[in-house]
Amino acid sequence: MGKLIELKNITHQPNTVVTVGTFDGVHKGHRKLINTVVDKARSRDARSVVVTFDPHPREIINPGKGGIKLLTTLKERCEILEDLGIDVLLVIPFDRDFSLLTSEDFVRDIIHEKVGVSEFVIGYDHHFGRDREGTIETIEKLGKELGFDANVVSKEEMGEVTISSTVIRKTLAEEGNVKKAAGYLNRNYLLNGIVMHGDERGRTIGYPTANLKPEHENKVIPKNGVYAVKVRVSGEWYGGMMNIGVRPTFGEDEKTLEVHIFDFEKEIYGETIQVRFFDRIRDEKKFNGIEELKGQLDSDKQKSLELLK
Structure with a gap:
């Protein structure tokens, strides 16, 4: 049963498989990542945790003219992730102060110290932390130092298209092609x-x-x-x-x-x-x-x- 938890209420548990991201839409590419987290957690007899942010980071850092448009509200995201078998959805309020945290500090102070981690699952193109400087290499380096495994999930494609939240937003708002969007979202x-x-x-x-x-x-x-x-x-x-x-x-x-x-x-x-x-x-x-x-x-x-x- 999935639970929506704030950082101050999370229980530290070293045997945890974790992933981090906004996951707007929880589309096919996200699902591949989430399913990996759930499968790895089951095989390790571990807790599965998705760390996400609210509001959307781009809303604070680079909202553009009309703000960032959302495929899923936080409540909708939580319901979908729960259906996919995630144990805990950890929601971190995203603000200016948080955006200044380096990727290394985020992994050390929040993921390792507060949540606990035995395996970190990350998407092939995921960047995080201040100036989006955190990459797969950051996770692999810190994994060796702090004692957790790093697992990289490849991209999900449909035909020639790499599925992303941006592609789906365009498919809906500019084309109105809700059938194609359903294919991307599953x-x-x-x-x-x-x-x-x-x-x-x-x-x-x-x-x-x-x-x-x-x-x-x-x-x-x-x-x-x-x-x-x-x-x-x-x-x-x-x-x-x-x-x-x-x-x-x-x-x-x-x-x-x-x-x-x-x-x-x-x-x-x-x-x-x-x-x-x-x-x-x-x-x-x-x-x-x-x-x-x-x-x-x-x-x-x-x-x-x-x-x-």
Whole structure:
């Protein structure tokens, strides 16, 4: 059973297999690394620990114009890692002070002294510590000195593409290709959101929608368009279709996230629901009036039902 623990509450245990990273998305490449940690821990009868950071280090060091967009919130990451069999998720608050810690000090003072380590699993291209100067060589050198094994995991590729969080963010936000993203992630991309009051226009044409406000403001939102989705409400799954965009038919320009849940009539204002993206149906477009829009929604629903089979 995975547990989310802060540094001050971690128990020192020398027989621990550990890895370090942000693991945004917990994609196929990350999973290869995590599975190695779990397998090594089982073979050593050791504890498996993933050390991660919150907020995302780039949010502090190099956020760029709109901040760093996230594939997974901390809570989502924890749930996925727990499903993969990790014993402990150690979350270190990432701030300016922490960013100044050298890679050697991080391994000595935190990993070796506070967590305990018998084996350190690291990705082929992982850099960490101040100015990202820590590398595989740092881990191997310190392993010899402090008495732990170093294990390097190679990259994970799909076709010609090396899977990375950056590639997946682009696939979702710029292409809207949720199917391709699911291949990289090894699961459907998901979004947790709170149901807000909208203008209830959808009800008048037989397609009531739940207006969603993403749980985390920096979550990656797929490109504008219509998607076939599954929606979890109070632990139950339903089919549905989601529109992301500005509703040009009604002359609006504010981006909204609206999901129509099939065969569903409950009031769910204020509740948090989860949307999983299965496929993209079409781009958002402007219609010449309500009847044309309704005809398109009927056809979108049919297509969604076929895709969700």
